[in-house]
Amino acid sequence: MNLPKIASISKKIVVALAGLFLALFLLVHMGINLCLVRPDDGQWFLAASDFMGSNYVVKVFEIVLFAAVFVHIVLNIILYIQNRKARPVRYKRQSKTKTSSTSRLMMLSGILIFLFLILHFFNFFFVKLGWSDGKYMVNMEKVNECALNGEEEVVMAKFADFERGVDVKSHLSKDGKWIYNLTSEEAEPLRGVEKVKADFYHVAADLFTQPLYSIIYLLMFIVLGIHLTHAIPSAFQTLGLNHNKYNGFIKWFTWGYVAVIVLGFSAIPVYFLFFF
Numbered sequence: 001m002n003l004p005k006i007a008s009i010s011k012k013i014v015v016a017l018a019g020l021f022l023a024l025f026l027l028v029h030m031g032i033n034l035c036l037v038r039p040d041d042g043q044w045f046l047a048a049s050d051f052m053g054s055n056y057v058v059k060v061f062e063i064v065l066f067a068a069v070f071v072h073i074v075l076n077i078i079l080y081i082q083n084r085k086a087r088p089v090r091y092k093r094q095s096k097t098k099t100s101s102t103s104r105l106m107m108l109s110g111i112l113i114f115l116f117l118i119l120h121f122f123n124f125f126f127v128k129l130g131w132s133d134g135k136y137m138v139n140m141e142k143v144n145e146c147a148l149n150g151e152e153e154v155v156m157a158k159f160a161d162f163e164r165g166v167d168v169k170s171h172l173s174k175d176g177k178w179i180y181n182l183t184s185e186e187a188e189p190l191r192g193v194e195k196v197k198a199d200f201y202h203v204a205a206d207l208f209t210q211p212l213y214s215i216i217y218l219l220m221f222i223v224l225g226i227h228l229t230h231a232i233p234s235a236f237q238t239l240g241l242n243h244n245k246y247n248g249f250i251k252w253f254t255w256g257y258v259a260v261i262v263l264g265f266s267a268i269p270v271y272f273l274f275f276f
């Protein structure tokens, strides 16, 4: 019995399942983020983020997501190293087979996507955790609730904004429920209020109105598209679904999915760069 071989196949199955889960995440992530291009001052996008942020199913999904990213990356690196070691003879002049150049392309695009994720987390996810600078919003109803409960400190913090020259009125939403687009310092005194949240609409607007960031993101969506074009059929193959009967469908499904992902995500920087 060839144990390493069995172990490597099960690793491949886990990589494929984690990859397909990530592909599903991308679709949901893109769908929500597409609300950004609606010219409604972020109303739809913030409502969707609010739902996602307060939903326990989504919180579990987020933990599974991070686990899937970790497993997908670590197992792929192990498999790549194992495959290289498994080559019986090292040629002086490397023969460039299709499989080896595809696996190199997947490794390279994977590394680029990983680097993009680090940048992306600094741009967005870490803003939520307060680890990088961004824009914040405050729920006025929560502030008023605190005032009614006699929590002097919080109410004083609210009025301290006027003293520090923050024109709260110009940040107020149409329905008067939220103060948007506050910098980290402006939002700081209100941190005592439970509902100080990252304002990802204005974070995105600030980011993508800078051509350099928009170009980096657009290039990365192309790299992501290349990675997915190879990854999806390969995942189906690993899961044993590459029967002649399904191959045509898998091909069209992959191209359709990749087109939706690349064009959908790209619409966001293009919107902020040219139409915002």
Ligand code: HEM
Binding pocket: 029, 033, 049, 053, 062, 065, 113, 120, 124, 125, 128, 200, 204, 217, 224, 265, 266, 268, 269
């Ligand atoms: C224009 C395109 C994109 C925008 C505007 C965007 C926006 C965001 C925002 C606002 C968050 C924070 C969500 C939260 O924590 O509540 C986030 C998180 C995240 N993004 Fe993106 N994203 C984009 C593209 C991508 C791409 C292409 C990938 C994958 C390659 C990706 C992967 C992630 C991951 C893994 C997280 C952390 C998990 C989460 O919080 O849901 N994003 N993104």
